[in-house]
Amino acid sequence: MTQVQPVPDTLSLPCPQCNHKLRESLARLRLNREVSCTHCGNAFTVTEAQLEAFLRMREQLGR
Numbered sequence: 529m530t531q532v533q534p535v536p537d538t539l540s541l542p543c544p545q546c547n548h549k550l551r552e553s554l555a556r557l558r559l560n561r562e563v564s565c566t567h568c569g570n571a572f573t574v575t576e577a578q579l580e581a582f583l584r585m586r587e588q589l590g591r
């Protein structure tokens with residue numbers, strides 16, 4: 529059996545306020561880019577650029 533490297537579908541996002549790392553699934557962020565920090569309660573929006581960078585990284589891993 530060949531071990532295939534798993535392609536991540538969860539983004540690790542640092543909260544802009546407290547820097548706490550949040551994990552959000554790609555499927556959810558495609559529908560709604562608003563995230564609330566579980567640590568300080570700050571709500572922020574993931575930028576299109578952040579999502580695109582993640583998608584590009586996934587493509588490279590999937591190859």
Ligand SMILES: [Zn+2]
Pocket residue numbers: 543544545546547548565566567568569570
């Ligand atoms: Zn926070």
